[in-house]
Amino acid sequence: MVVVAHCGSGMATITSPSQVTFPNNKVTDTFAKVVKFTVGEQPKSVDITLARVVAMVRFIFTDESIPDELEQVKFYYTGASSTLNPSTGFGSKKSRQSQIIKIKDAQKDKDGNTVFEVYTFPHDISGELSMTVTPMDQKEQAITSEITLTLPIKLNHITECHGELMEGSSTFLNNAV
Numbered sequence: 001m002v003v004v005a006h007c008g009s010g011m012a013t014i015t016s017p018s019q020v021t022f023p024n025n026k027v028t029d030t031f032a033k034v035v036k037f038t039v040g041e042q043p044k045s046v047d048i049t050l051a052r053v054v055a056m057v058r059f060i061f062t063d064e065s066i067p068d069e070l071e072q073v074k075f076y077y078t079g080a081s082s083t084l085n086p087s088t089g090f091g092s093k094k095s096r097q098s099q100i101i102k103i104k105d106a107q108k109d110k111d112g113n114t115v116f117e118v119y120t121f122p123h124d125i126s127g128e129l130s131m132t133v134t135p136m137d138q139k140e141q142a143i144t145s146e147i148t149l150t151l152p153i154k155l156n157h158i159t160e161c162h163g164e165l166m167e168g169s170s171t172f173l174n175n176a177v
Helices: none
Strands: 002-006 013-016 019-021 030-034 055-061 072-078 096-102 114-120 126-136 147-154 158-163 173-176
Touching (some): 055 126
Antiparallel strands (some): 002 030, 126 147, 158 173
């Protein structure tokens, strides 16, 4: 039996015990468990304790002001997967992932910084993401230089990146939480 819970909209598609995909290949906070048991005549209790199977990268943009033309941010990354193998708890394919998040949908932290969170399925306990972050206008045109980063990721952990979105990658610091 394959059990998957995720925070996204739409239903996950379980093709087999080794392949689960998500609507629009969008990964959100996800939990999974594969349980093997034999069906018999007597009732049987089955433990279904789900495990978190994602790594998350949290971007905290510390810009004092955001230009009016900034409508959305594109996150493009490789090094992990948008397809889950629930039998192993890891990503099952080498994926090129892309997510565009509107500024109006971003969170704000207690200091007023703009916060974005991006999830992925690592191929192993830990690894690296190659990520490009692009500030864009409403027509999906870049409004400043892309930020290119190599980030450590770890299953069930958060990697935080702090920096100024409009100033580029030289301002970014990252650390695992």
